[in-house]
Amino acid sequence: MKFAAADGERIEATPGAKGECPGCGAEMVARCGTQRVWHWAHRGRRHCDHWWENETQWHRDWKNHFPADWQEITARDEHGELHIADIKTDKDLVVEFQHSFLNREEAQKRTQFHNPMFWVVDATRRATDAPNFIEALEYARHHPTPDGMVYEVNMRAARLLKEWVTVGVIVAFDFGTDDVWVLRRVHGDWVLGFFYPKAKVVAHISEGTVLPDILYGKLPVRRPLARGWKRVGQRF
Numbered sequence: 001m002k003f004a005a006a007d008g009e010r011i012e013a014t015p016g017a018k019g020e021c022p023g024c025g026a027e028m029v030a031r032c033g034t035q036r037v038w039h040w041a042h043r044g045r046r047h048c049d050h051w052w053e054n055e056t057q058w059h060r061d062w063k064n065h066f067p068a069d070w071q072e073i074t075a076r077d078e079h080g081e082l083h084i085a086d087i088k089t090d091k092d093l094v095v096e097f098q099h100s101f102l103n104r105e106e107a108q109k110r111t112q113f114h115n116p117m118f119w120v121v122d123a124t125r126r127a128t129d130a131p132n133f134i135e136a137l138e139y140a141r142h143h144p145t146p147d148g149m150v151y152e153v154n155m156r157a158a159r160l161l162k163e164w165v166t167v168g169v170i171v172a173f174d175f176g177t178d179d180v181w182v183l184r185r186v187h188g189d190w191v192l193g194f195f196y197p198k199a200k201v202v203a204h205i206s207e208g209t210v211l212p213d214i215l216y217g218k219l220p221v222r223r224p225l226a227r228g229w230k231r232v233g234q235r236f
């Protein structure tokens with residue numbers, strides 16, 4: 001974790017620093033090596049949040065776009081199980097940055113827990129994902145709009161889409177460039193999305209404003225897209 005609690009403050013890991021887990025109160029050790037980003041680890045035990053994944057520089061880069069007091073926010077479910085949100089804004093929107101593979105059921109469970117939320121997925125983890133995704137976009141239906149191209153992609157055409165299409169909230173795929181690809185809407189087997197600057201995604205999260213939508217946009221549809229919108233359960 002990036003933060004531990006010490007003397008009522010949230011402090012970052014530095015060599016020799018001491019702190020407690022803001023979630024469970026356990027003693028933490030500052031791990032300040034060269035292999036991984038400096039972080040706090042629970043002393044001699046597993047992480048209290050079993051959803052927690054080891055942080056990468058990618059996680060940190062995203063988190064660092066936001067105020068420290070929005071980062072690593074603890075919540076408990078109705079069974080008292082503890083989970084720590086990567087980002088929770090002052091408007092109670094949760095953003096999770098996901099690097100490692102997450103199966104659909106797990107992704108849905110976490111979405112329900114954190115809702116309202118959206119996901120940012122590290123799409124560079126598997127080398128084949130970017131070429132696979134780009135190929136899927138080539139075969140997609142292209143809808144030019146005044147605001148840019150909207151892609152209507154068959155979810156089976158891209159592994160990332162297959163994995164994430166069922167969460168029912170916005171997913172931003174980060175291919176390591178200045179733009180993310182925003183999975184904005186789903187109808188049946190089709191996913192609608194667009195490239196969007198990362199900086200603007202950060203601004204929307206920071207300001208609590210909604211990302212551009214497709215449903216109310218000027219998408220020049222060639223066939224009715226209305227059916228199916230409702231069941232997406234779009235919550236953001």
Ligand SMILES: [Zn+2]
Pocket residue numbers: 021022023024025026042047048049
């Ligand atoms: Zn803990």
